[in-house]
Amino acid sequence: MQQYKLLVFMADAKDLEQLSRNKITHIISIHESPQPLLREMTYLRIPLPDAPEANIKKHFKECISFIHYCRLRGGNCLVHCLAGISRSTTIVVAYVMAVTELSWQEVLQAVRAVRPIANPNPGFKQQLEEFGHGPEQRHQEHSPLSAAGEADVLLHPHLFEVSPVEAERGGKQGILGKCRA
Incomplete structure (x- = not known):
C-alpha cells in the first residue's frame, strides 16, 4: 500500500530529512507567497490568501491532477499551507x-477525527459544496484508489500517524497524517 502526506505545518515542508524519510516527491504549497524550498521536490505553487472571498475552487482541478499524477506514478504528495487549517484542508x-x-462534510469529518483544528473558512466550505454538485469533480475512473475499500482505508483515523516533530509539539496539532491508501 502506498503512503502519502496530507497536511503539515510550513516548518515540516522544509524538513528534507523528514520529507525523505516519508518518501515525499511532490509538494503543493498553497499560501500567499509559496516558493520552492528544496530542489529535490516537484512543486505546485498556488499563491492564495486564506480569505472567504478567495477563489480556491479554480485550483481544484490542477491540484487534483497534480496529486493524481504523483500517486499514479508511485510518488508521495504533501499538501501544506501555513498552519494546515484551512487552505490545505480544503485541497485535501x-x-x-x-x-x-x-461529500465534503463526510471527508471533513474524517479529517477532523485526526486533526480537530482542520477548518476551511466559510467561503472555502461553500466552494466545496459547489464542487460536490458539479460534474467536474469526479475523477474516479482514473483513480489511484482502485476500490471503495481503499478509500475507506485512506480515511480510517487509526491509520494516521503523527510525525516526530509534531509529537514534540503535542501530537495532532501539526499534521493530519501519514496514511496508507
Missing part, C-alpha cells in the same frame, strides 16, 4: 471527494 477534501463518492 476536494481531492478525496474527487476519488470517492463522499
Whole structure:
C-alpha cells in the first residue's frame, strides 16, 4: 500500500530529512507567497490568501491532477499551507471527494477525527459544496484508489500517524497524517 502526506505545518515542508524519510516527491504549497524550498521536490505553487472571498475552487482541478499524477506514478504528495487549517484542508477534501463518492462534510469529518483544528473558512466550505454538485469533480475512473475499500482505508483515523516533530509539539496539532491508501 502506498503512503502519502496530507497536511503539515510550513516548518515540516522544509524538513528534507523528514520529507525523505516519508518518501515525499511532490509538494503543493498553497499560501500567499509559496516558493520552492528544496530542489529535490516537484512543486505546485498556488499563491492564495486564506480569505472567504478567495477563489480556491479554480485550483481544484490542477491540484487534483497534480496529486493524481504523483500517486499514479508511485510518488508521495504533501499538501501544506501555513498552519494546515484551512487552505490545505480544503485541497485535501476536494481531492478525496474527487476519488470517492463522499461529500465534503463526510471527508471533513474524517479529517477532523485526526486533526480537530482542520477548518476551511466559510467561503472555502461553500466552494466545496459547489464542487460536490458539479460534474467536474469526479475523477474516479482514473483513480489511484482502485476500490471503495481503499478509500475507506485512506480515511480510517487509526491509520494516521503523527510525525516526530509534531509529537514534540503535542501530537495532532501539526499534521493530519501519514496514511496508507
